[in-house]
Amino acid sequence: MAYELYYWDGLQGRGEFVRLALEEAQAPYVDIAREDDGTGDMLSIMDSKTDPYPPFAPPFLKDGDLIVPHVANILLYLGPKLGLAPLDDSRFVAHGLQLTIADMVTEVHDTHHPLSNDLYYEEQKDAAKVRATEFIDHRIPKFMRYFERVLKLNPHGDGHLVGDALTYVDLSMFQLIDGLFYAFPRATKRFGEHYPRLAALHDAVMARPNIAAYLASDRRLSHNESCIFRHYPELDKAAH
Structure with missing residues (x-):
């Protein structure tokens, strides 16, 4: 499945740090805010009353049912999967x-x-x-x-x-x-x-x-x- 990236429409911002990794690795992803009602979908996830750990703010990444917030955290998660991070303790x-x-x-x-x-x-x-x-x-x-x-x-x-x-x-x-x-x-x-x-x-x-x-x-x-x-x-x- 394609990764789903949630960030504000029309801005590079912090989301761009994640986009660059996905683009370099040619990983399939959807920039959700650029889809129809994507910003509304993003806000719904952030305002969830059922998810015990909703993301506080974008960017966040959705991989299946897993939501990973914060740029550095997202890249720590994506790096090994995309071949863009060391595999040892470094x-x-x-x-x-x-x-x-x-x-x-x-x-x-x-x-x-x-x-x-x-x-x-x-x-x-x-x-x-x-x-x-x-x-x-x-x-x-x-x-x-x-x-x-x-x-x-x-x-x-x-x-x-x-x-x-x-x-x-x-x-x-x-x-x-x-x-x-x-x-x-x-x-x-x-x-x-x-x-x-x-x-x-x-x-x-x-x-x-x-x-x-x-x-x-x-x-x-x-x-x-x-x-x-x-x-x-x-x-x-x-x-x-």
Whole structure:
């Protein structure tokens, strides 16, 4: 049976980290929110009064009767099934890296919603400028220097974050970097100079046949200002 992916329609968002793994593996899946009344079906599952463990929020994955919530948890589940995760104990290293990516994604979101998710961006622009400046000056370098070091020190080499073959973590790193390029083009203008291994990983993932075909298809939604990675010129600045 096809996997069922539940996420908000019209957004890459956190769902895109799961889509990339499914697309790379050519696994059959249905993006439920893009189906007729798919969003209603998703909300019904979340609002279930009979399931003792309904998902709190999307994305979540349905595989038969099993519902798996949270990006890192979904990828921990899917990785071995799709051939995109180590089969030894280093799968937990991969999971830890994925959780660190999730931490950074949250910080990206908070650059444009630093005060409250219930306020519009326009209601918190001044705070967003402060938060985005701190993110560009301190948080992007802190995270990216770490991931660059992980790539450098991987004993297996080969340009992967874990082991000697592509994993879902490499795909997620591509998405994280791609989102940063969209949201902060000035701040990431010299990204390849500062983080050459990460830039090479991004380009290598983008060139993979299945990923390239996906990026060129109408299944790949565009970045937009309703998503996590938003380009507001007033929040972007050249990095030091």
